[in-house]
Amino acid sequence: MEKFAELPNEHMDKILILVDRRFGYDFTGYARASIRRRILGFMGRSGIYTASELEYHLLNDETCFPRFLQYVTVNVTEMFRDPGFYKALRENVIPQLASYPFIKIWHAGCSTGEEVYSMAILLQEEGLLERTKLYATDINSYVLGKAKQGIFPLRYMQDYTRNYRNSGGKEVFSSYYTAKYDNVLFDASLKKNMVFALHNLTADGSFNEFNLILCRNVMIYFDRAFQQKCVDLFRQSLCLLGYLGLGTKESLAFNDNARAFEAVDQRWRTYRRIK
């Protein structure tokens, strides 16, 4: 008979506490159903059937935790994801940013970097890339390594070209990369002002003052308390009148910080810090 991995609530809590105490990654405030699905998926593909087996591997096999971390964080992303978001950014936010002599942008939860390369292209076209520093952070070192490379699969370029055009892109998209075999390499000039670093949104503090923070499709995996922590951090990290861009399924509606922000664009979840 085939065996299936199981993870009753109290066993899942034990695993999450172990991961926090031993490795310093707190997943206790991630949406329960989603984190359970991810852990079960990891157990299934690793041939682990019970929480105690998983505990054993986490404690005794040093390759287990990096694989666990890699699997439980959802890293799906794309270039110019939700093109309307970038279009609204170009129209409503970029003209304001252009009035600053120097611009700092933080991509929090940048995954493999498609979002930050999209932003660099947009800034280049608006004449702002030279005076912008782009900070791209994530909890997962594997995806950060990929982001630094700026190499993406060629097979996605058709979709990304469409997204780019719909986002208000002004050039020929393929002029930004060189194709080689099955991959494309984005121009080095785009990453000149990018800084990549590990940063955990629920444990680490503020590290700069930004004019714009993008944290899209990250808080969707957090419970209310973690979302609260995260927005506290963004409020501390934004200059007055700085902008915050969230994913289409995210909002500040139930956050204690809601009054510190005004909506710039409700449809595309873009806010501005007003206190």
Ligand SMILES: C[S@@+](CC[C@H](N)C(=O)[O-])C[C@H]1O[C@@H](n2cnc3c(N)ncnc32)[C@H](O)[C@@H]1O
């Ligand atoms: C679904 S991706 C979103 C990528 C990109 N922002 C986008 O919208 O396309 C979510 C990213 O958040 C990262 N993440 C999850 N928890 C995090 C945390 N506590 N701190 C920082 N990054 C986190 C994951 O590793 C993953 O790369």
